Amino acid sequence: MRSSIRLWLAFGLALWWCVGPVQAQSQSTVLSGRITRASNGDPLVGASVFVKGTKRGTITNRLGRYRLAFTEPVTVVVRFVGFRDIEIPLEPTGKSIEQNFELVSNETQLADVLVAANRQDEYLQQVPVAASVVGRRDLERRSIYNTMEALNNTPNLMTDSWLNSQVSFSIRGLSTVFDNVGFESTVALYIDDVYFSRSFAYNQTLMDIDRVEVLRGPQGTLFGKNTIGGVIHVISEKPDMNNSGQIELNYGNYNFRQIRAKLNRQLIKNKLAVRLTGALSLRDGYVTDRVAANEALNKTDFFGFRGSLLYTPSNRLTLTLRGNYGRDGKAENTFVYLSKPDYNPVGVRADEGLTTNQNVPVEFNRDQYGGMGKLEVKLGRNTLTAISALNSSTDSYFSDNDISAADASRWGRAQGLRTFSQELRINSPRDQKFAYVAGLYYLNERISVTDTFTLNKDFVPVAARLLGAPIANASKFISEGYTTNAVIRSQSAAGFISGALELTPKLRLSGGLRLTAETRELAYYQKIRNQVVNGKSFNIINLYAANIGSKTNPETRQTSNVALSYDMGLDYRFTSNLMGYAKFVRGFKGAGFNTAPIKDSESGGLVFRPEYVNNYEIGLKAKPTERIQVNGAVFYTDYKDKQELLDQGTRVRVANAPLTRGYGAEVEFLAMLKRFRIDVSAGYLNLRFVDFPFGTDDNGNPVNYAGNRLLKAPDWTFSVAPEYNIQLNDKLRMYMGLNINHTGKAYNDISNSEILARVPASIVNGRVAIVPANGKWSVAFWGKNLTNKLYIQHGWEYEFGDQIAWSRPRYYGVEVYLNFR
Known part of the structure; x- marks a missing residue:
């Protein structure tokens, strides 16, 4: 009997030894966790987690989380383009396994880039x-x-x-x-x-x-x-479900000091997270004013912060709240006086280089604040999104308007913008046969501006020339001026739908419609101030402005527009890595108001018409390997009633250009080797006014700007940005990079004034950084405009002389990053 019992025990143990593991293997094991970037802990969305040698796998969600089940010994591979793969062998246990992965960047591949077009x-x-x-x-x-x-x-x-x-x-x-x-x-x-x-x-x-x-x-x-x-479109980082932080410290010439910091905290695991960000930026001006009191205020002084909250109570509901505040306390002066060699209206020599001599300092301050809420709800495979936002910005500016030692004029402006917007849209996944997005949009705005302007004693010789007669009692003239006030109230509502239909596995037809209805109201008045001597006014300010309306009874205008915007196109996927497309777009921009100082409410043009554009485009996108990417497009633009402004001499006028046409091309190229990457882009433009009658000049002759190039439209743009990484040892590497940008000739006004034009210029920027393998910190030395190339950013022609704003000269500094987790 005992022998039988021993035999059965032995048989049972042998059976358990053989069958037990099989039973365990047949039980499903659930593997889950989170995939993040090793350097800063940010989640990687869309990372692949799959069983090696099979097609079984999944991808991470917006929180970087994944879930995968298996019943037998496997090798799990974690992969994300631009990062090194991770492989781990796992045995089934019949229990859940929590496994997080931190991926390290792979410098030999181009990461897939997201865009919210x-x-x-x-x-x-x-x-x-x-x-x-x-x-x-x-x-x-x-x-x-x-x-x-x-x-x-x-x-x-x-x-x-x-x-x-x-x-x-x-x-x-x-x-x-x-x-x-x-x-x-x-x-x-x-x-x-x-x-x-x-x-x-x-x-x-x-x-x-x-x-x-x-x-x-x-x-x-x-x-x-x-x-x-x-x-x-600037897209800020979202809060994520981890604890991390970063501090960036910068110091450079012109006493540049900047601190930026961010902190992310998970408050409820996988449910609630908060992110706080702040920045302080200080810098001295690069145009030096010889007047010490003016130079003391010639600075940049910015402080701002932003907070955001992410709440995900379920995988079908996401709520994001954001708030921000920013304040600018000072302003760098960028202007110098530019008298012409044969024309010196106020008897002052032109400024030399980046120096000036003005009567009063540039004063500037700005306050901005706002907030938004974004709710995303999954409805089956579709997503319903609601966005509400409120933003406000106010600023004030005052300066020596003639930008010279002469006391000819001074100018100030206070402006404000308050907006409320609401958007509701629903969209399908983009991977289905018919993908769509549709929605409603509402915008309510109040825009206000007050301009103050004075003509002072040194303007008298200019006034005498303009009036063609000496100014009586000129020695007693002190100043005359005006105040212009405008308030615009605007409401706009729109409905839109856009979709893409897969005609074949390679060919898609896309199109969309947007119906926009908007109304605007303008309240405008202008008050001039004349100086009276011996019972008679000088009336010099009347060269620029006139009494129009009053605070209690302003001039009013209203506009109302209903317009249809639409697009249609085809795209064809030649291979999985090559796509071509052709599209047509009809664009619209609403009517507007001229809020500038004017001499009378009709000839000055308080109202201008809406503008429309037809745009035709053909493009190509290619990524033949994980190391090379090429995108390009050519386009033709046909404009009707383009809105333009001329601010020149005593004239501030707006008008619609009946016909404007042009064409262009652009290409972007990226390539990466083991330690080397290069980004190259190029663009060409040829846009001109075809017909643009613009009233008469000061002598009564008709003006037509037909043939002129558009302002701010350079003929060529080109950039090249090579990067090289050197592995110093197992723990450190060095990064070296250049960023060379060339912008061709561009005009700063619609009359194509040569003296104010932006000359072709190439700007060279560089950076050298030491970075550890774990990305916990970095030290970098950077320089911008290393060749110290100067060009005119903007400028105006005035009766008291021309003025130009210089580009920033060479500046450089050191930067330190510290990452915390």
């Missing part, structure tokens, strides 16, 4: 739009600190600025108008899906940015009416 993230190479994306990698490796610098490598794009708040963006020769709040931007400006209609309300200091997208050409179907030139 269709109002949701897609891979750039799959979207039939001429687009450029500047990602976090580019922002860091090129020491980019503001939006202007971020866009230097984009073909057919030009930026300049003559004051912190007065920034100009030009895409394909179509630019923002920054000197008249009655003009909406031709290039649509977005931050995190929220539209900014005026560039003076667009914060330029980059903080906590994920990427900057540039969509070239009209984008009116999905982004709205004022996108005739294109769209610039």
Whole structure:
């Protein structure tokens, strides 16, 4: 009996030994976890997790999380383009396994880039739009600190600025108008899906940015009416479910000091996270004023912060809240006086180089704040998105308007913008046979501006020449001036739908419609101040302005527009790595108001008509290997009633150019070897007015600008950015990079004044950095405009002499990054 029991026990043990593992292997084991970037802990969205040698796998969600089940011994591979693969062997246990992965960048491949051209993230190479994306990698490796610098490598794009708040963006020769709040931007400006209609309300200091997208050409179907030139979209980093932080310290010449920091905290695991970001930027001016009191205020002084909250109570609901505040306390002077060799109206020599001698300092301050909420709800495979936003920006500026030692004129401006917007849209996944996005949009704005201007004693000789007679009692003249006030109230509503239909596995038909209805109201008045001597007014200010309306009874105008924007196109995928497309876009920009000082309400043109554009484009996108990418496009633009402004001498007028046409081309090339990467882009433009009667000159002769090139439309743009990495040892590597940008000749006014034109210029920037393998810190030395090339950013021709704003000279510094986890 005991022998039988021993036999059965032995048999049972042997059976358990053989069968037990088989039973364990037959039980499903669930592997889950999170995949992040090793250097900073950010989640990697769309990373692949699969069983080696099979087609079984999954990808990570927006939180970087994945889930994969297996029942037998496997080798799991984790892969994300641009990062090194990770492989680990695993045995089934019948229990859940939590396994997180940290991926290290692979410098031998080009990462797939995301772009939200269709109002949701897609891979750039799959979207039939001429687009450029500047990602976090580019922002860091090129020491980019503001939006202007971020866009230097984009073909057919030009930026300049003559004051912190007065920034100009030009895409394909179509630019923002920054000197008249009655003009909406031709290039649509977005931050995190929220539209900014005026560039003076667009914060330029980059903080906590994920990427900057540039969509070239009209984008009116999905982004709205004022996108005739294109769209610039700054997308900030979202909070994520981890704990991390970063501090960046900068110091450079012109006493440049900058601190930027960010902190991310997970408050509820996989549910709630918060991200806080702050920046302080200080710098002395690069144009030196010989007057010590003026030079003391010649500085940049910016402080700002942003907070964001991400709440994901389920995998079907995401709520993002953002708030921001920014303040500019001072302004760098960029202007100098430019008298002509044969024309010196106020008897003052031209300034030499980057020095000036003015009567009063440049004074500037700006306050900006705002917030937005974005709710995303999964409805089956579709996504419903609701975005509400409120933003406000106010600033004031005062300066010596003649920019010289002569006391001829002074000018000041206070302007404000308050906007509320609401967007509701629904979109399908882009990978289905018919993909679509549709929605409604509402915008309510109040824009205000007050200009103050004085003509002072040194203007008397100029006035005598303009009036053709001596000024009586000229020695007693002190000043005359005007105050102009304008308030614009605007409401706009739109409905839109856009879709793409897969005709064959390789051919897609796309198209979209947007119906826009808007109303605007203008309240405008202008009050002149005359000096009276012996009962008689000098009336010198009457050369520039007249009494129009009053504060209690202003001149009023109204406009109302209903317009249809639309696009249609075809794209064909020759191979999985090569796509061609052709598209037509009809764009629209609404009517507007001239808020500048004028001599009478009719001839000055308080109202100008809406403008329309037809744009034809053919493009090609290729990524033949993981190391090479080439994108290119050619286009033709046909404009009707293009809105333009002329600010010249005693004339400030607006008009619509009946016909404007032109064409262009652009190409972008990226290549990467083991330790070397190069980015190259080039653009060509030829846009001109075909017919543009613009009233008469001061002698009564008709003026027509037909044949003139558009302002801010350089003939050529070219950039090349080589990078090289050197492995110093197992723990350290060195990064070296150049960024060379060439911009061809461009005019700063519609009359194509040669003395104010921007000359062709090549700007060379460089950076050398030491970075450890774990990415916990870095030290970099950077330099910008290393050859010290100067060019005219902007300028005006006035009766008291010309003035120009110089570009920034050579500047350099050291940068330290510290990452915390």
